[in-house]
Amino acid sequence: MSYFGDIYKGIKTLLTGMSVTGKYFITSRKGAITQQYPDNRDNLKMFDRFRGEVVMPHNENNEHRCTGCQKCELACPNGTIEIIWDRQIDPETGKKKKMIDKHIYHLGMCTMCGLCIEACPTDAIKWAQNFENSVYDRTKLTRVLNKPGSKLMPGVED
Amino acid sequence: MDTTIKNSNLKSEEYFINMGPQHPATHGVLRLLLTIDGEIIKKVEPDLGYIHRSIEKMCERDSYQQIVHLTDRMDYLSSHINNEAVCLTVEKALELEVPERVKVIRTIIGELTRIASHTLWWGVMGMDVGALTTYFYGFRDREMINDIFEETCGARLTMNYNIPGGLMFDIHPNFVKRVKDFIAHFKTKLPEYDTLLSGNVIFQKRTKGVGILTKEDAISFGASGPVGRGSGYSCDVRKHHPYSALDKVKFKEILKTEGDTFARYQVRVEEMWESLSIIEQLIDNIPEGDYKVATNAVIKLPKGEFYQKVETARGELGVYVVSTGTKNPYRVKFRSPGFSNISLLNHITVGGKIGDLVATMATLDIVVPDIDR
Amino acid sequence: MNITLSITTTIYKFLSEYMSEGAANIGTMVTIAFIYLAIFAVAGLYLVLLERKVAAWFQLRIGPNRVGWWGLLQTMADALKLVSKELTGTVKADKFLYNLAPYFVIVSSLMALAVFPFTKEFQAFDINIGIFFLIAISSIGVIGILLGGWASNNKFALIGAMRSGVQTISYELSVGLSLLTMVLITGTLQLSEIIEVQKNGWLIVQGHIPAVIAFMIYMIAGTAETNRAPFDMVEAESELGAGFHTEYSGMKFAYFFLAEFINMFIIAAIATTIFFGGWLSPFGITDAIPWLGAFWFLGKTLLLVFLMMWFRWTFPRLRVDQLLTLEWKYLLPLNLLNIILMALIVWLNLTIQF
Numbered sequence: 001m002s003y004f005g006d007i008y009k010g011i012k013t014l015l016t017g018m019s020v021t022g023k024y025f026i027t028s029r030k031g032a033i034t035q036q037y038p039d040n041r042d043n044l045k046m047f048d049r050f051r052g053e054v055v056m057p058h059n060e061n062n063e064h065r066c067t068g069c070q071k072c073e074l075a076c077p078n079g080t081i082e083i084i085w086d087r088q089i090d091p092e093t094g095k096k097k098k099m100i101d102k103h104i105y106h107l108g109m110c111t112m113c114g115l116c117i118e119a120c121p122t123d124a125i126k127w128a129q130n131f132e133n134s135v136y137d138r139t140k141l142t143r144v145l146n147k148p149g150s151k152l153m154p155g156v157e158d
Numbered sequence: 159m160d161t162t163i164k165n166s167n168l169k170s171e172e173y174f175i176n177m178g179p180q181h182p183a184t185h186g187v188l189r190l191l192l193t194i195d196g197e198i199i200k201k202v203e204p205d206l207g208y209i210h211r212s213i214e215k216m217c218e219r220d221s222y223q224q225i226v227h228l229t230d231r232m233d234y235l236s237s238h239i240n241n242e243a244v245c246l247t248v249e250k251a252l253e254l255e256v257p258e259r260v261k262v263i264r265t266i267i268g269e270l271t272r273i274a275s276h277t278l279w280w281g282v283m284g285m286d287v288g289a290l291t292t293y294f295y296g297f298r299d300r301e302m303i304n305d306i307f308e309e310t311c312g313a314r315l316t317m318n319y320n321i322p323g324g325l326m327f328d329i330h331p332n333f334v335k336r337v338k339d340f341i342a343h344f345k346t347k348l349p350e351y352d353t354l355l356s357g358n359v360i361f362q363k364r365t366k367g368v369g370i371l372t373k374e375d376a377i378s379f380g381a382s383g384p385v386g387r388g389s390g391y392s393c394d395v396r397k398h399h400p401y402s403a404l405d406k407v408k409f410k411e412i413l414k415t416e417g418d419t420f421a422r423y424q425v426r427v428e429e430m431w432e433s434l435s436i437i438e439q440l441i442d443n444i445p446e447g448d449y450k451v452a453t454n455a456v457i458k459l460p461k462g463e464f465y466q467k468v469e470t471a472r473g474e475l476g477v478y479v480v481s482t483g484t485k486n487p488y489r490v491k492f493r494s495p496g497f498s499n500i501s502l503l504n505h506i507t508v509g510g511k512i513g514d515l516v517a518t519m520a521t522l523d524i525v526v527p528d529i530d531r
Numbered sequence: 532m533n534i535t536l537s538i539t540t541t542i543y544k545f546l547s548e549y550m551s552e553g554a555a556n557i558g559t560m561v562t563i564a565f566i567y568l569a570i571f572a573v574a575g576l577y578l579v580l581l582e583r584k585v586a587a588w589f590q591l592r593i594g595p596n597r598v599g600w601w602g603l604l605q606t607m608a609d610a611l612k613l614v615s616k617e618l619t620g621t622v623k624a625d626k627f628l629y630n631l632a633p634y635f636v637i638v639s640s641l642m643a644l645a646v647f648p649f650t651k652e653f654q655a656f657d658i659n660i661g662i663f664f665l666i667a668i669s670s671i672g673v674i675g676i677l678l679g680g681w682a683s684n685n686k687f688a689l690i691g692a693m694r695s696g697v698q699t700i701s702y703e704l705s706v707g708l709s710l711l712t713m714v715l716i717t718g719t720l721q722l723s724e725i726i727e728v729q730k731n732g733w734l735i736v737q738g739h740i741p742a743v744i745a746f747m748i749y750m751i752a753g754t755a756e757t758n759r760a761p762f763d764m765v766e767a768e769s770e771l772g773a774g775f776h777t778e779y780s781g782m783k784f785a786y787f788f789l790a791e792f793i794n795m796f797i798i799a800a801i802a803t804t805i806f807f808g809g810w811l812s813p814f815g816i817t818d819a820i821p822w823l824g825a826f827w828f829l830g831k832t833l834l835l836v837f838l839m840m841w842f843r844w845t846f847p848r849l850r851v852d853q854l855l856t857l858e859w860k861y862l863l864p865l866n867l868l869n870i871i872l873m874a875l876i877v878w879l880n881l882t883i884q885f
């Protein structure tokens with residue numbers, strides 16, 4: 001009789017399996033987990049810690065907080081950050097001081113590990129939540145983070 | 159079911175077939191050289207190296223903080239646990255005592271990672287034996303965990319949340335609530351995994367008695383994780399060498415003695431329950447305190463050799479660091495669970511059918527970057 | 532001109548006004564062939580869309596919803612894309628057989644459609660050995676699959692084709708025997724007469740227990756005949772990549788794909804005709820309006836198609852030896868017993884008649 005018992009048990013397990021999928025079929029209208037991505041751009045908000053790309057915030061006077069200490073450059077595991085700096089005369093004190101010329105960020109090489117942002121002593125760079133980083137030309141992935149003509153914010157020392 | 163061929167007068171010819179590196183069942187870029195007689199497998203040769211990125215060599219170039227993010231890219235499904243392994247090794251070498259808060263958070267996120275990895279595995283397991291719907295159900299639950307990770311760590315997969323000495327930043331204020339929501343949600347969904355797939359008569363026929371690994375073989379091949387435990391080999395690092403906050407929680411080591419594909423399947427599903435209970439024990443009393451202890455900006459390990467092992471979702475991950483006292487390690491060796499587990503493949507699939515190979519490979523839970531590194 | 536639902540006679544009468552008898556006969560055949568081809572090419576495409584939508588709803592997704600309203604033009608767009616694609620192939624393939632294979636599959640599945648009574652008198656070809664014809668035609672398709680898998684010079688395709696041969700030959704038996712069980716009640720093989728018999732109650736009610744068993748066996752074997760999951764050994768994408776059609780592209784692949792869906796429709800349509808009264812409405816509620824029969828026929832058929840889709844999106848795939856065990860150790864003996872049971876019931880007049 002185990003022959004017929006096997007058939008009965010087999011059919012029973014198949015039907016229980018079907019009841020699970022059937023339940024989802026009936027409630028499929030509200031249960032869909034699909035995110036219709038380009039359509040929901042307006043209300044798609046990333047979490048505030050999301051690592052999209054590294055940016056350098058500037059204030060309204062076009063001033064940033066980067067002193068050019070190069071700690072981020074050292075912390076970066078794969079050479080994503082390059083800092084071109086120069087010693088310039090500080091207009092306030094009149095002394096020679098390290099100033100950044102260009103803070104170059106290669107987005108194409110970045111692994112989003114966040115070590116540079118941890119290393120920064122002056123909070124000059126931070127994560128932006130922008131995730132749509134695709135471009136048509138890889139040269140566009142190399143970005144200069146400090147805006148042209150920007151200066152160091154007064155009072156920021158490392 | 160007896161799947162070996164009996165002696166007969168019919169002559170047949172063996173032939174080679176290339177399964178992979180681009181094949182739906184090899185989960186990435188694993189290449190299997192199969193010698194087949196009709197449907198029956200005579201020999202399986204895994205051919206590795208398609209995704210080798212020389213992570214161990216790159217570690218010699220990097221500082222100890224930088225090594226951590228490379229381990230994300232090894233076994234990407236349990237990236238947090240890989241990070242933890244490196245951090246624990248460095249902390250062990252520096253004799254650094256991390257705060258209790260760090261230990262508890264590391265354990266919670268580690269167990270969440272394990273559940274995320276196992277839900278993905280469950281979905282893919284179903285897909286490998288032909289039930290495509292499981293994949294979406296598994297991913298639905300995994301998405302919730304990924305959201306928790308994204309909110310707290312900033313990334314969904316390669317989180318890099320650990321640093322030597324603690325965590326990169328504190329947990330997000332929503333963390334506890336979200337984890338509790340997830341536990342409540344997952345407790346209703348996990349029984350469905352059983353009714354949909356485990357109980358199914360076709361699934362049981364496909365997996366029971368297939369790919370049998372004895373305890374002796376498990377030990378001699380160095381199997382670890384659910385593969386070893388499915389054969390009755392008690393090898394849970396969390397139990398035998400507890401790290402982080404795992405010595406403070408009560409959990410059961412899941413052991414099955416059958417050693418077949420279904421036993422390995424059951425071990426993983428039941429492990430999800432155990433991980434849930436570990437998280438439940440810890441989530442309500444995360445101690446207050448710092449989320450890291452200060453370390454030097456340049457970490458220099460004392461001269462010597464250091465080893466630490468942890469239990470990832472796939473098994474035992476060992477990190478072996480040789481230091482000469484400089485800021486870079488002299489040599490780093492990762493003992494990855496996937497590499498030992500894939501070496502079993504030829505041993506346990508010979509004599510089975512192609513379908514058996516796929517089902518067995520699914521329960522070895524292969525992550526190819528973990529094998530190749 | 533008096534238009535009735537009987538399309539064959541209508542077209543024949545219309546044509547015979549203009550041409551000789553023989554020419555009118557040929558003209559009728561060609562016209563009907565074109566009508567059926569057009570209808571079922573489109574119907575096949577919409578079955579693909581239905582499958583994708585149903586799969587999406589089972590899997591907590593939305594499904595195609597971009598091309599056209601509610602995604603209704605999605606498969607049309609896919610077909611257009613497939614037409615425009617390059618036809619690739621392997622260098623050492625047997626070119627003649629390789630190119631011939633898709634036509635075997637698609638032609639055999641379209642041929643079977645000819646005999647179905649979609650509603651009273653809407654039937655292209657009412658032949659007195661209807662069921663026999665269906666069973667015979669449906670087994671030609673496997674030749675196409677075997678040829679395609681063998682001729683494409685690919686080991687994965689070859690394994691798939693061999694599995695298909697094994698599977699179809701085995702499950703043909705169960706399909707035939709379960710239909711034979713029902714023929715014991717009807718006493719005829721002609722499809723229109725089978726439906727006449729069911730005016731006293733659908734056969735699944737008339738034949739009660741053995742009929743239900745026969746229906747279950749038929750559904751299992753029918754799913755296997757169409758090579759759909761859980762019996763999709765032939766394609767088994769986690770084992771064989773794409774199975775027998777690995778090396779096919781463009782429209783040749785589309786023929787295989789379309790044939791699978793038309794076959795699914797055929798299997799469901801046979802079940803509707805034999806077990807669920809074809810175009811008959813339940814309790815004769817719409818007998819006054821004859822064309823509503825088509826609605827009932829399609830409704831019942833699509834319900835059974837949905838059942839097959841439900842199977843596909845729930846169950847894991849069987850292994851090839853288990854597939855044969857199921858057939859030879861379970862379905863076939865049960866089927867033979869069932870025939871005896873049905874014979875007894877018919878002999879003792881235990882059928883339920885309304």
